[in-house]
Amino acid sequence: MTSKSAAAAARATVYGYPRQGQNRELKKAIEGYWKGRVTADALRETAGELRRTHWKQLAEAGVTEVPTGDFSYYDHVLDTSVMVGAVPDRHRAAVGADALDGFFAMARGTQQVAPLEMTKWFDTNYHYLVPELGPDTVFSADSAKQVGELKEALGLGLSPRPVLVGPVTYLLLAKPAPGVAADFDPLTLLDRLLPVYAEVLADLRAAGAEWVQLDEPALVQDRTPAELNAAARAYRDLGALSDRPKLLVASYFDRLGDALPVLAKAPVDGLALDFTEAAAANLEDLAAVGGLPGKRLVAGVVNGRNIWANDLTASLSTLGTLLGLAERVDVAASCSLLHVPLDTAAERDIEPQILRWLAFAKQKTREIVTLAKGLSQGTDTIAAELAANRADLASRESSPITRDPAVRARAAAVTEADTRRAQAYGERAGAQRSHLGLPLLPSTTIGSFPQTSELRTARADLRAGRIDVAGYEERISTEIQEVVSFQEKAGIDVLVHGEPERNDMVQYFAEQLRGCLATQHGWVQSYGTRYVRPPILAGDISRPEPMTVRWTSYAQSLTDRPVKGMLTGPVTMLAWSFVRDDQPLGDTARQVALALRDEVNDLEAAGTSVIQVDEPALRETLPLRAADHPAYLDWATESFRITTAGVRPDTQIHTHMCYAEFGDIVQAIDDLDADVISLEAARSHMQVARELAAHGYPREAGPGVYDIHSPRVPSTEEAAELLRTGLRAIPAERLWVNPDCGLKTRGWPETRASLENLVAAARIVRGEL
Numbered sequence: 197m198t199s200k201s202a203a204a205a206a207r208a209t210v211y212g213y214p215r216q217g218q219n220r221e222l223k224k225a226i227e228g229y230w231k232g233r234v235t236a237d238a239l240r241e242t243a244g245e246l247r248r249t250h251w252k253q254l255a256e257a258g259v260t261e262v263p264t265g266d267f268s269y270y271d272h273v274l275d276t277s278v279m280v281g282a283v284p285d286r287h288r289a290a291v292g293a294d295a296l297d298g299f300f301a302m303a304r305g306t307q308q309v310a311p312l313e314m315t316k317w318f319d320t321n322y323h324y325l326v327p328e329l330g331p332d333t334v335f336s337a338d339s340a341k342q343v344g345e346l347k348e349a350l351g352l353g354l355s356p357r358p359v360l361v362g363p364v365t366y367l368l369l370a371k372p373a374p375g376v377a378a379d380f381d382p383l384t385l386l387d388r389l390l391p392v393y394a395e396v397l398a399d400l401r402a403a404g405a406e407w408v409q410l411d412e413p414a415l416v417q418d419r420t421p422a423e424l425n426a427a428a429r430a431y432r433d434l435g436a437l438s439d440r441p442k443l444l445v446a447s448y449f450d451r452l453g454d455a456l457p458v459l460a461k462a463p464v465d466g467l468a469l470d471f472t473e474a475a476a477a478n479l480e481d482l483a484a485v486g487g488l489p490g491k492r493l494v495a496g497v498v499n500g501r502n503i504w505a506n507d508l509t510a511s512l513s514t515l516g517t518l519l520g521l522a523e524r525v526d527v528a529a530s531c532s533l534l535h536v537p538l539d540t541a542a543e544r545d546i547e548p549q550i551l552r553w554l555a556f557a558k559q560k561t562r563e564i565v566t567l568a569k570g571l572s573q574g575t576d577t578i579a580a581e582l583a584a585n586r587a588d589l590a591s592r593e594s595s596p597i598t599r600d601p602a603v604r605a606r607a608a609a610v611t612e613a614d615t616r617r618a619q620a621y622g623e624r625a626g627a628q629r630s631h632l633g634l635p636l637l638p639s640t641t642i643g644s645f646p647q648t649s650e651l652r653t654a655r656a657d658l659r660a661g662r663i664d665v666a667g668y669e670e671r672i673s674t675e676i677q678e679v680v681s682f683q684e685k686a687g688i689d690v691l692v693h694g695e696p697e698r699n700d701m702v703q704y705f706a707e708q709l710r711g712c713l714a715t716q717h718g719w720v721q722s723y724g725t726r727y728v729r730p731p732i733l734a735g736d737i738s739r740p741e742p743m744t745v746r747w748t749s750y751a752q753s754l755t756d757r758p759v760k761g762m763l764t765g766p767v768t769m770l771a772w773s774f775v776r777d778d779q780p781l782g783d784t785a786r787q788v789a790l791a792l793r794d795e796v797n798d799l800e801a802a803g804t805s806v807i808q809v810d811e812p813a814l815r816e817t818l819p820l821r822a823a824d825h826p827a828y829l830d831w832a833t834e835s836f837r838i839t840t841a842g843v844r845p846d847t848q849i850h851t852h853m854c855y856a857e858f859g860d861i862v863q864a865i866d867d868l869d870a871d872v873i874s875l876e877a878a879r880s881h882m883q884v885a886r887e888l889a890a891h892g893y894p895r896e897a898g899p900g901v902y903d904i905h906s907p908r909v910p911s912t913e914e915a916a917e918l919l920r921t922g923l924r925a926i927p928a929e930r931l932w933v934n935p936d937c938g939l940k941t942r943g944w945p946e947t948r949a950s951l952e953n954l955v956a957a958a959r960i961v962r963g964e965l
């Protein structure tokens with residue numbers, strides 16, 4: 197070990213911990229409160245108990261500094277809005293009447309008022325509530341939650357470090373409030389916001405905080421000079437405060453880039469940086485600015501957002517390099533552990549040997565503690581842990597799950613021709629027109645029909661053994677019959693089978709692919725009380741058997757109209773899973789694509805003439821830095837083409853994405869070389885259609901005319917008007933008629949009425965052509 201003295205007291209810490217509890221106690225308590233079954237006091241009691249349990253878990257594992265303030269009943273960005281008094285006007289009355297109910301009203305809306313908008317937290321699958329700000333926003337400090345949690349932890353004899361969303365990131369994540377000009381820049385409020393942060397910091401200091409962490413992940417994105425200046429100003433001002441705790445400014449998810457020298461120069465006491473592979477450049481950049489003399493460096497060497505066991509030896513080597521670069525070096529996960537499940541020990545269905553390859557929050561905590569000990573006391577003191585870790589990594593590397601020679605050979609043999617359809621779109625379109633014989637403005641849906649409680653019960657009954665496979669399949673067949681017969685009667689042109697057999701559009705496929713693992717308790721917060729259990733793409737991926745052919749063919753056997761096959765695309769499969777970290781994402785995407793290609797070809801061979809490959813995650817998976825976009829889009833679009841390029845020219849490939857803003861990826865959408873794309877458009881009055889036209893998008897498109905996010909039924913005239921608007925941008929030969937997205941969250945009554953109106957609208961507008 198190079199400099200034992202500098203490392204003598206390396207501390208182990210984390211920035212945040214999963215909130216829900218081992219049995220999702222928090223979800224149950226909050227939802228119980230909403231339903232009136234749990235009192236506010238009981239909810240607070242459960243929340244306090246969970247915080248205590250988690251802090252104790254951390255402390256007992258050897259974490260020296262525990263985070264506080266990271267806990268939330270819903271979302272920590274919403275907590276920050278409350279902390280700085282940025283409550284939207286429409287919610288003031290509710291918040292004034294009851295803070296807790298007002299908080300939930302902002303999160304979820306009420307009959308009378310809309311909630312805050314929700315969007316993705318950087319490139320994770322966590323969603324935060326977007327602050328709404330305007331030139332008239334008046335901030336005011338409310339440090340009660342932060343101070344309260346700090347005192348709880350101090351009362352337990354722990355050494356807590358409050359964690360706050362930093363002021364620059366808070367403003368950069370905000371948007372203009374309703375009624376405020378769209379070009380209002382929330383960052384102009386910085387000077388008004390900083391005194392509020394100063395007050396909160398003083399309160400935390402007074403309550404006993406030695407250190408406070410300010411999270412600034414927005415600084416790992418491309419930032420303008422003005423934004424970097426704002427960051428410099430913010431930390432110059434906060435650093436200059438006399439009555440303040442020590443400040444640790446944290447960044448994660450990517451490299452700091454140009455923001456690194458800004459923060460390194462700021463008069464704060466420490467920086468926390470991500471040193472995992474995605475942010476590896478931080479290491480060189482830090483050396484290039486001369487390190488952080490006199491400051492504390494918290495090194496995020498354990499990946500906080502994947503579920504793989506750390507390579508302890510490699511991390512120790514990174515930590516060793518960092519030792520000379522700061523006054524002291526502490527060890528952490530790269531980001532809050534919010535993004536991973538709690539504990540691998542709860543998993544009973546994964547082989548013990550494979551379980552050792554994985555690390556959830558509890559295991560990551562142990563890794564951090566081990567690394568801190570190795571760094572402080574020498575690697576001999578963790579020899580046993582290092583040996584066990586090497587054995588686990590070796591077992592993973594040499595496992596047939598990790599390396600399937602047949603899959604590798606096939607992926608290596610992919611040629612340019614495999615990634616291109618035999619004919620260009622223009623030629624294919626004619627072949628498809630004569631093959632399918634569809635009318636102008638053909639109508640279709642996006643795939644799923646209502647997932648009724650009967651269907652969910654049937655699945656639960658199957659799992660619990662209350663019904664057998666035959667009984668379950670009987671239920672599914674009946675459902676498909678009903679879905680097909682409804683669509684025929686309604687007059688839809690291209691039918692779907694309705695996806696009743698799918699629990700989830702990613703999990704359903706992951707369960708059938710070789711190389712994927714499913715967890716029983718691997719819950720991760722998506723938003724509020726919604727938790728997901730992402731599958732783990734652990735090894736080389738292949739498809740032992742057809743996955744969708746049976747139900748698609750069954751639906752086709754019931755009707756003369758074309759039934760569209762329905763698959764989840766390779767990018768979305770990766771985006772909504774935990775993906776192996778031992779090879780580039782593009783390599784894994786290619787394996788998934790080849791597995792899906794077999795499915796596409798089998799569907800075609802079984803008589804399916806229209807096949808949809810959904811890629812709702814194409815845009816959200818864009819890397820945080822623009823410089824990394826081309827490489828991503830390259831493998832992303834290629835994997836889609838590998839999936840779909842094996843079909844005949846007269847087989848029509850559809851794709852679907854659920855968002856309205858995609859100006860920045862129109863080229864990529866074109867590079868998918870799909871024949872038809874459906875997109876969300878109803879709320880934006882067909883904005884998408886105009887954007888496609890502006891970019892000269894040459895293919896067929898179905899901008900949605902039915903907003904499926906609410907039970908509201910669009911009238912025939914309303915849908916017809918949207919179609920007419922669409923026709924001003926896209927010619928009739930290339931315009932499709934469909935809803936915005938799948939109907940799985942809708943009920944049958946509104947689904948029936950809406951689709952009948954949609955078909956009627958198509959007929960009316962066809963008559964006008």
Ligand code: GLN
Binds near residue numbers: 853854
């Ligand atoms: N085919 C899927 C469905 O209809 C698509 C879902 C999605 O776009 N998120 O449910």
Ligand code: ZN
Binds near residue numbers: 642812852937938
């Ligand atoms: Zn969708």
